[in-house]
Amino acid sequence: PHYHLHLLVHGSRGGEIHPSLLSLVDQLKRLKNRSVSIEALTDDNPEQIDIGNRSVFLVPLFLLPGSHVCIDVPKIFNRLQEEGQNIKLFPFLGSFKPWLSLIDDLITSQRPFVKPALIHHPISSDTASVFLKSLEKFLNIPLYSWSRWNQDTFKKEKNYLPIPYLLTPN
């Protein structure tokens, strides 16, 4: 049998989850026949996963190795292990090759018409800088943190089309 998927997302205040993520869960259940649950980091009282002794994949739906990936995800992994789940930690989404290929396809489909640039959440650790450099090399388009994007006076001359590197609106 397939692993149960426990998706981990950022969420907004009070543990609320954006409708596009809820629709993702619904489609995984309906179209792919998967057993899925979803948890927001902003939920103070997450429900316990109740799936018997089935194996679980903890899938962090984060795009960059910021503090959520480096600190919060391991904490939640430990909590689920302590609750007795037979659980494996999946790589964070942004480091998973099929996801990067999907983003690359999106960029390629736009490139004949526009010059895309990826606009991301500012992150500052060494790990994050190394990751961003390799991402920029892989996608072969400029990456800007949104604070830098807002300061960059040349962007209009360069005529970039900004692609927000966010799963849901922020």
Added chain:
Amino acid sequence: LKSLLEIDIIHRGLVNILGNLP
């Protein structure tokens, strides 16, 4: 500007990626 999951090919692509996990 749309966030990624509001773009149809990304949404469908992610359903496929996660749906195909073991």
